[in-house]
Amino acid sequence: MADLAIIGGTGLTTLEGLAITGREVVNTPYGEASGPVIHGELDGREVLFLPRHGPGHTIPPHRINYRANLWALNAVGAEKVIAVNAVGGISEPMWPGRLAIPDQIIDYTRGRVNTFFDQGNGEVVHIDFTDPYCAELREVMIRAGEAARLDMAGEGTYAATQGPRLESRAEVSALERDGCHLVGMTGMPEAALARELELCYASCCVVANRAAGKGESVITMEEIRHYLHAGMEDVRRLLGQVVGF
Ligand code: HPA
Numbered sequence: 001m002a003d004l005a006i007i008g009g010t011g012l013t014t015l016e017g018l019a020i021t022g023r024e025v026v027n028t029p030y031g032e033a034s035g036p037v038i039h040g041e042l043d044g045r046e047v048l049f050l051p052r053h054g055p056g057h058t059i060p061p062h063r064i065n066y067r068a069n070l071w072a073l074n075a076v077g078a079e080k081v082i083a084v085n086a087v088g089g090i091s092e093p094m095w096p097g098r099l100a101i102p103d104q105i106i107d108y109t110r111g112r113v114n115t116f117f118d119q120g121n122g123e124v125v126h127i128d129f130t131d132p133y134c135a136e137l138r139e140v141m142i143r144a145g146e147a148a149r150l151d152m153a154g155e156g157t158y159a160a161t162q163g164p165r166l167e168s169r170a171e172v173s174a175l176e177r178d179g180c181h182l183v184g185m186t187g188m189p190e191a192a193l194a195r196e197l198e199l200c201y202a203s204c205c206v207v208a209n210r211a212a213g214k215g216e217s218v219i220t221m222e223e224i225r226h227y228l229h230a231g232m233e234d235v236r237r238l239l240g241q242v243v244g245f
Contacts, residue, residue: 002039002046005078006239007069009186010086011206011228013051016236018042026072030116031065033072045243048078052186061163061185067113070193080137080200082242083191084235085158086228087184088166088211088219090176093153096227099234100153100205101141105132106178107188109162114189116196125196132191134200141202144241150234156181158205160188169213183211204238206231 008015023036038049050069053059073081089095107114117125145152159175161167163185167175175183182205194201208224208231209215 001077002048003077003079004045004243005048005050005073005081007073007081007083007190008049008051009084009206010053010057010208011225011232012084012235013053013055013057015040015042015049015239017240018047018049024076026075028068028071028075030067030071033068034059034064037072037076042243043240047243048073048076062112064186066190066193067116070190070197070199071116074197074199078199080134081194081202082137082141082239083187083201083203085184085186085203085205086208086224087158087182087205088172088209089181089207090159090172090183090211090214091156091181094156094181094207096207096209096223097230098151098153098207099145099231099238100156100182100207101138101145102156102158102182102203102205103131103133103138104157105160105187105191106157106180107160108175109160109188111162112189114192116193127192127195129192129195132195133202137200137202140242140245141204141238144238144245148237148241150238152234152238156205158187158203159183161185166219167212172211172213175211182207204235206235
């Protein structure tokens with residue numbers, strides 16, 4: 001049974017090279033996941049795949065049912081989860097097209113359901129989130145990136161913003177002062193929910209643009225699509241290495 005799941009982000013609604021063997025609609029206590037969990041083989045290894053924004057990329061970041069998605073993956077046997085996240089690059093070395101494996105998160109989202117432990121059943125749980133990502137999986141991903149000779153940053157702090165709009169120049173300056181290197185809309189509450197389920201979860205960020213005010217001009221969807229397309233080829237190579245280890 002597959003124990004490795006990949007959550008695809010913007011630009012990764014289908015996973016090239018994935019030989020699909022099945023699609024499973026999982027009923028969860030939290031409502032519907034973004035779509036059926038896809039079972040398949042990537043370079044000969046069984047994996048699970050779930051496009052976060054739905055098969056047709058129709059669900060915006062603030063409307064994603066993060067709880068249902070993680071519950072569904074856990075229910076079908078996932079133990080490790082690689083999340084792919086499109087981001088803007090705040091710090092200079094986070095240039096468009098580059099991959100980054102963040103090691104920290106600051107959560108700026110609002111109003112998202114962010115825990116499984118809110119059923120009023122008396123169980124109050126405070127998970128440890130000192131290091132929000134799974135150290136072992138990050139290590140494997142970093143080694144895989146080196147083996148594939150990818151242009152990849154091995155650390156960085158991810159700012160999770162509410163979206164769906166991009167940030168203002170002043171907001172990005174504030175994120176920078178807070179110590180953030182990357183900004184995206186989907187990293188939280190996903191990482192925290194994964195930790196609540198005791199999943200080994202790490203993120204592979206793809207820098208799609210320079211964050212607001214950090215580039216030469218305004219950010220266009222065209223620019224985002226262009227760099228995501230290039231970056232996804234590297235993501236595919238990274239995943240190929242990871243499953244080969
Ligand atoms: N900000 C937030 N989310 C993003 C960005 C950005 O600049 N680019 C891609 N996802």
